[in-house]
Amino acid sequence: MFDGMGKTLASGPSPLSPAVFSILLALADGEKHGYGIMQEVRDHAPMGPGTLYGSLDRLLAACLIEETGLTDDERRRYYRLTGAGRDALDAEAARMQANLARARRKGIKPIGVRA
């Protein structure tokens, strides 16, 4: 993917980078434009424009997102998830769940969670 990770993005089961995951997740509940994505993501994981637009380009190239072609403001470019994009999100969620389960089996307790 991404993921600071080689050819992470298009090459199958590779994990998604935090930036890419956040972007895909932001698009999971509807079309958004770049700046809108940045605003939604801002709190969880501050993202500079370089990361945002660079990631959008890669996601477009990998066909995980696509442009809608419609806009309510000349400046805005709207994006939506493709089927493959949703699949990637599902796969990533499964990966996270599996990792979390492995961690729990090893006695790892998420901070802020009291036994």
Add this chain to the structure above:
Amino acid sequence: MFDGMGKTLASGPSPLSPAVFSILLALADGEKHGYGIMQEVRDHAPMGPGTLYGSLDRLLAACLIEETGLTDDERRRYYRLTGAGRDALDAEAARMQANLARARRKGIKPIGVRA
């Protein structure tokens, strides 16, 4: 940190790269040597020696792991988690849990999990 992520490792709340996470997790239930880590991790996330030993160096530098100094085989170098390393694992688990929760709120269903 890591993670194809700037100075991910030592700089606080930054997420852990998959490679680093796997290594720390492998050490969570006891001391291990490099090759032993590679074997445990192999199934979940195949890792070449470059990634393994490079990550070990960075983890040592960031004081998330340390060498035990003891060995049962001249060739082996054993590592264990430091307190900071365990904290990093806990924080990462919390991060994953939060992301998973956000994903579920958006209707993302991990693959292989039927409604």
Add this chain to the structure above:
DNA sequence: GACGATATATCCGTGACGGATATATGTTCG
């Protein structure tokens, strides 16, 4: 019409990733 928020685009330095390669010792088996 000045100013700040909105919006996108590009540049580029840094550094993680990870395959390839090198080297050496332990083990196994004919």
Add this chain to the structure above:
DNA sequence: CGAACATATATCCGTCACGGATATATCGTC
């Protein structure tokens, strides 16, 4: 014994994601 393979660590280096900085333009508002 010796060949072949597993164990074990170390280093090199090309590629590419990250992400801050910067540039540019339009919108809203006072």
